[in-house]
Amino acid sequence: MGTILENIERFARDPELLDIAEKVESGGRLSFEDGMTILNTSDLNTVGLLADYAKRKREGDRVYFVVNRHVNPTNICAISCKFCAFAKTAKSADAYELNSERILSLLNEELREVHIVGGLHPDWPFEHYLDIVRMIKERYPAVHVKAYTAVEIDWFSDISGLSHEEVLLAMKEAGVDALPGGGAEIFSEEVRKKICAPKTQSLQWIDIHRTAHRVGIPSNATILYGHIERYDHVVDHFDRLRNLQDETGGFFAFIPVLFQPENTRMSELKPRSGSYDLKVHALARLYLDNFPHIKAYWITLGEKAAQVALSYGCDDADGTILREKIIHDAGATSEVGHTRDFFTRMIKDAGYTPVERDALYNVVKIYN
Numbered sequence: 001m002g003t004i005l006e007n008i009e010r011f012a013r014d015p016e017l018l019d020i021a022e023k024v025e026s027g028g029r030l031s032f033e034d035g036m037t038i039l040n041t042s043d044l045n046t047v048g049l050l051a052d053y054a055k056r057k058r059e060g061d062r063v064y065f066v067v068n069r070h071v072n073p074t075n076i077c078a079i080s081c082k083f084c085a086f087a088k089t090a091k092s093a094d095a096y097e098l099n100s101e102r103i104l105s106l107l108n109e110e111l112r113e114v115h116i117v118g119g120l121h122p123d124w125p126f127e128h129y130l131d132i133v134r135m136i137k138e139r140y141p142a143v144h145v146k147a148y149t150a151v152e153i154d155w156f157s158d159i160s161g162l163s164h165e166e167v168l169l170a171m172k173e174a175g176v177d178a179l180p181g182g183g184a185e186i187f188s189e190e191v192r193k194k195i196c197a198p199k200t201q202s203l204q205w206i207d208i209h210r211t212a213h214r215v216g217i218p219s220n221a222t223i224l225y226g227h228i229e230r231y232d233h234v235v236d237h238f239d240r241l242r243n244l245q246d247e248t249g250g251f252f253a254f255i256p257v258l259f260q261p262e263n264t265r266m267s268e269l270k271p272r273s274g275s276y277d278l279k280v281h282a283l284a285r286l287y288l289d290n291f292p293h294i295k296a297y298w299i300t301l302g303e304k305a306a307q308v309a310l311s312y313g314c315d316d317a318d319g320t321i322l323r324e325k326i327i328h329d330a331g332a333t334s335e336v337g338h339t340r341d342f343f344t345r346m347i348k349d350a351g352y353t354p355v356e357r358d359a360l361y362n363v364v365k366i367y368n
């Protein structure tokens with residue numbers, strides 16, 4: 001472990017990474033400028049080496065996964081974001097609403113986590129969203145429910161007249177164990193205006209997670225990248241999250257979500273490079289030094305790139321998911337779900353030890 005600096009001094013192609021390497025080895029904190037240096041460099045291997053070093057210092061060779069299931073109760077949404085292919089109006093031929101029976105039919109005893117996210121339905125009352133959680137907890141008391149993004153929490157507050165804190169307390173009471181990280185998109189107000197103008201603003205997203213942590217609900221955070229953002233927008237996003245985590249300590253995982261353009265109003269955008277994807281994941285591990293976990297989200301990266309991202313600082317491969325709809329509606333070419341065997345093989349093939357976890361990162365089984 002102690003030899004990373006020596007190796008980097010010998011092999012790095014970009015001398016600007018040497019100062020960063022020293023910080024990483026000594027446990028120092030990356031500055032905004034360091035973040036920019038990492039995104040600007042073409043020395044991908046050195047960045048990977050640093051991120052893998054930081055990952056191994058925390059987790060050794062463990063890589064987590066969870067047997068989970070996504071449930072999207074409805075795609076009917078009161079707002080329309082340019083990057084989204086999932087949201088529909090109630091009149092659309094593709095609009096759907098899942099009833100209780102249908103939701104329960106998607107679940108089984110084996111699941112450790114149910115991840116719920118959906119549209120902001122213009123007619124469903126707040127109680128209906130609570131009932132979905134209660135129903136799942138009643139039938140499957142052992143399963144963790146990771147439900148409703150900050151954007152949905154904000155909507156529930158609008159439709160119920162309750163404060164964010166009151167909504168979150170009601171969700172906790174109904175059985176919500178954690179909030180998913182969606183809806184963060186990219187915090188830069190300038191970019192947000194262009195890609196998701198009607199959505200909950202950055203300050204509110206951050207404040208809802210702050211409140212969730214205060215009332216004892218842990219959460220995740222995402223970034224939606226690979227569209228019109230500049231490098232400084234990415235570093236700014238990481239900086240705001242790192243500050244919040246310093247304050248609350250309530251985040252478990254950070255998930256870079258790669259934009260998928262099909263069927264969206266941003267479909268003219270061309271994909272960025274694979275190096276950029278890997279640098280965003282590596283930078284997440286290096287910059288977010290107070291986040292316990294970084295996910296390689298195979299749904300958007302694709303399975304192969306997600307496996308490679310495990311060598312670029314990621315210690316979590318997310319989960320079985322069956323079946324993802326939001327991102328597949330936008331043309332993702334990954335499968336809609338995978339088996340436990342898939343994860344153990346994928347993680348072992350990458351040279352790491354698979355660790356099955358639950359939603360709160362309790363270890364279920366280590367696959368030596």
Ligand code: V47
Binds near residue numbers: 180223318
């Ligand atoms: O915030 C919507 C994204 C997100 C597109 O907490 C798109 O463990 C790409 O919340 N291309 C929701 N992305 C995803 C999410 C999530 C995912 C994985 C793990 C966790 C977690 C949370 O879906 C939204 C948005 O950024 N999304 N449309 C699109 N066209």
